[in-house]
Amino acid sequence: MATKTQDTYDVLVVGSGASGGWAAKRLSEAGVKVALVDAGRPLRITDLNEHGSGLELPYRGLSSEVVRKTRPVQKECYACTERNYDWFANDLEEPYTTPKDKPFSWQGRTRMVGGRTNVWGRQSYRFSDLDFKAASYDGYGMDWPLGYADLEKYYDLVEDYVGISGLAEGLEQLPDSRYLPAMALTCAETRPTTRPSRSARKYSARPCSKNGFFRRSRNWRRSKRSGATQFGSSRYRR
Numbered sequence: 001m002a003t004k005t006q007d008t009y010d011v012l013v014v015g016s017g018a019s020g021g022w023a024a025k026r027l028s029e030a031g032v033k034v035a036l037v038d039a040g041r042p043l044r045i046t047d048l049n050e051h052g053s054g055l056e057l058p059y060r061g062l063s064s065e066v067v068r069k070t071r072p073v074q075k076e077c078y079a080c081t082e083r084n085y086d087w088f089a090n091d092l093e094e095p096y097t098t099p100k101d102k103p104f105s106w107q108g109r110t111r112m113v114g115g116r117t118n119v120w121g122r123q124s125y126r127f128s129d130l131d132f133k134a135a136s137y138d139g140y141g142m143d144w145p146l147g148y149a150d151l152e153k154y155y156d157l158v159e160d161y162v163g164i165s166g167l168a169e170g171l172e173q174l175p176d177s178r179y180l181p182a183m184a185l186t187c188a189e190t191r192p193t194t195r196p197s198r199s200a201r202k203y204s205a206r207p208c209s210k211n212g213f214f215r216r217s218r219n220w221r222r223s224k225r226s227g228a229t230q231f232g233s234s235r236y237r238r
């Protein structure tokens with residue numbers, strides 16, 4: 001049961017997601033006495049289970065119907081799974097309504113300290129003036145009262161703290177962040193650029209070579225001798 005306290009605070013921040021969490025951090029660093037409240041429960045170390053095997057879960061991570069029973073809307077979001085569905089609002093206990101002609105699938109309603117930072121996809125992009133001043137470009141809506149130049153130093157501040165990995169590409173529509181070194185490609189991404197194994201060359205119909213062109217497999221050579229190709233088009237005959 002919650003206990004009453006006589007403490008007084010300068011600021012009460014409601015919600016501990018990226019917005020509220022950052023506001024609480026900056027304000028308390030500035031010496032302000034902050035209370036941060038959240039409708040969700042605290043994050044436990046056992047919640048960080050996304051790298052565990054699905055076999056450890058009661059339904060092996062395969063029963064989306066179990067999740068849908070209490071989170072029919074939240075389940076529409078790919079991130080709400082058997083592993084973590086209790087991080088999300090129970091749609092039956094916390095329903096919402098929309099006008100009949102304006103349905104809205106309100107996914108990603110987390111009830112957890114840290115909010116959606118617990119499930120976000122880790123893609124971190126800056127807005128550009130194409131976003132802030134969109135109305136001036138396409139005539140729809142209203143421009144923001146501030147622009148990229150006003151916010152740039154704050155992007156720097158957050159990114160230095162959070163750690164953003166990437167590659168500066170100098171694109172006007174996607175301003176570069178303050179990057180940590182780019183991450184290495186994953187195994188699946190590098191695989192097509194490396195020479196396939198002997199067995200892969202034998203059994204794969206179209207194994208890739210280093211330069212990106214399709215290698216000719218043994219079968220291709222065989223079929224060439226018989227006058228046809230595995231691709232079935234004269235374009236590929238050599």
Ligand SMILES: Cc1cc2nc3c(=O)[nH]c(=O)nc-3n(C[C@H](O)[C@H](O)[C@H](O)COP(=O)(O)OP(=O)(O)OC[C@H]3O[C@@H](n4cnc5c(N)ncnc54)[C@H](O)[C@@H]3O)c2cc1C
Nearest residue numbers: 015017018019038039040079108111115116120121122123
């Ligand atoms: C699956 C998924 C992937 C995403 N991927 C990306 C991505 O790759 N890149 C990107 O930029 N963005 C991404 N987003 C969006 C991004 O995560 C959110 O925009 C951002 O985290 C929202 O932060 P917030 O603080 O505004 O809100 P939230 O994180 O939703 O925080 C709100 C908090 O308030 C609490 N709360 C709500 N009501 C009350 C109340 N009445 N009283 C007290 N507390 C309350 C909630 O429990 C919650 O903790 C993703 C979102 C989802 C769901």
